[in-house]
Amino acid sequence: MAILEVTGLSKHFGELEVIRDISFSLEKGESLAIIGSSGSGKTTLLRCLTALETPDTGVIRVSGDTVFDAAQPRPKGAQARANQLRFGLVFQSFNLFPQYTALKNVTLAAELLAKERADYKANKKRILSEIAEKGRAALESVGLSAKADNYPHQLSGGQQQRVAIARALMLEPDILCFDEPTSALDPELTGEVLNVIRSLADRDTTMLIVTHEMQFARQVADNVLFMDGGVIVEYGKAEDVIGNPREERTRRFLERYSNERYSSNG
Amino acid sequence: MFTPEGAVVLGKLLDGFVLNLQIFVITLIGSLPLGLIIMFGSRSRLGLRVFGRKFRPIRLLTRGFVWVIRGTPLMLQLIFVFYGPGLMGLPPIKSRVTATLVTFVINYAAYFSEIFRGGIDSIPQGQYEAGQVLGMTKRQVFFKVVLLQVVKRVTPSVGNEIITLVKDTSLSRIISVTEILFVADNYTRQGLLWPLFTTAVFFLVFNGLVTLALGRIERKMDYFRA
C-alpha cells in the first residue's frame, strides 16, 4: 500500500485556480522530486499536504488513513495534530526560532508534546534528557553536533537549513517535504544541504522535494513530477522525466532551465 | 535652599514627587496588561459577513476606542474623567489621584496596545507556520515562539513611552493633584525659582535610572536577533 495517496486535490485563491485535480501516490521509502517553473503551484501543493492551506477538493491518505477529505468536516484538536505530524516540512526560508539554540530548535516541539504524556510529571527528568539525547542525534545526522549551542544568527544559511532538517526529522514524520530547500542559499552553500538530503534518501526516508536542482533530482529522486499551470504534466522515473521527457512542455521547461543555468554560469 | 525654610520647601517637593512615582508605578502595572488585552481585541478576527464584506465588531470597537484615546489630549481626558461623571449626574469620582490613575491606565494601555500590535504584526508568518507544522498549538506558538521576539522588538518603543509617562505624571496638576510640579509652580508664582530647577533634577535623575534599567533589559535580549 502506498504511504501517501493524493486524489483530486484542488485549491484556488480568489479567481486563480492554483492547483487543479492533483492525484499521485508515494511508496514508503520513495523520494519524489517536484519540478516546474515558478508559479506552477508547487508550494501550494506542499502547503495543502502540510495543512498550511485547506484544499477546496480532494482527499489525502497516509498509510490508508484519511488525513484530509474536502467532503468531510475537518478534524480538530488531537486528531488534527496527529494528522499534522504525519508530515514534516522544511521551508525555503528555514524559519528557525531565533531565540533558541540549534538544539532547542530541534527539541522544543518534542518537549511540548511530551507534556501531554500521562507519565510526564513522574518522569520529567528522564523524558527531557531522552529528548535532548535524541535532539543531539538529529543534529549529528545533519553534521552539526558542534553547533548545538549556537543561535540561528550565528550559523550560516546552509547550517540553518540543516538545523531545520534536523528539527523536522526529530518528530519522525511519515513524509518529509522540502520546499526549494536550497533556493535561499548562496551557491557555495547548497552542496552541504543537498548532501544531507541525499543521505536521507540513502536511508530510505520518504520525501517530497520541490527543487530546481535538476542534476540532484535526477540522481537522488526515484520519481519526478513535473507541474505546469497547477496540473501534473508528466510523472515518471527521474531518469526518464529529466533525461528523456515524453511531454513537449516538460522538454521546453528543461531546455529553458538548462539555458538559464548555462547563461548564469557563463 | 539651605535654610530651614528651604528644607520645608524641599520636603514638600519630595512629597509631591512620591505622588508622581505612585502614579508612574501603578499606571505601568495597570496599562501593560490592559494594553495586551486591547491589542488582542484590535486583532480579533471574530465576525460575520454582511453584504459580502467582513464585519468584525470587536476589532472595530477597540480600534475606534484606541483612535479616540490617542486622538485627544491626555489633559482633556483627565478633566473629563474627574469632572465628567458629576456633571452628567453620575456618582462623582472623589479622589483626584484615582481619577488620574484611571485616566492614565486607559490612555497608556491604548498606546501600548498599538505598539504591541505593531510588534506582533512584524513577526514573519513563517514563525507561526513552522510552529504549526511541528504540531504546536496556537497557544504554544504564541507563548513559546512569538512572544519573546515581540518583547524584543517592542522594548525600545515601550521604553520611550515609559520615559514619557514619567513626565506625563505632572499633567495631573490640571485637576489639582499635588504632584511635584504643582508644588514647584506655586513657589515660582511666589518668586522662588530654585524649586523649579530642583524639580527638573528629580525628573532627570529618575529618568536616568529608568533609562539604565531599560538598557539592561535590552541587553538581556542581545543574545538573539529578531
Ligand SMILES: Nc1ncnc2c1ncn2[C@@H]1O[C@H](COP(=O)(O)OP(=O)(O)O)[C@@H](O)[C@H]1O
Ligand atoms: N496565499 C495566496 N494568495 C493568492 N495567491 C497565491 C497565494 N499563494 C500562492 N498564490 C499564487 O498561486 C500561484 C502558484 O504559487 P506557488 O504555489 O507558490 O507556485 P510555485 O511554488 O510553483 O512557485 C502563483 O500565481 C501565486 O501568485
Ligand SMILES: [Mg+2]
Ligand atoms: Mg514555491
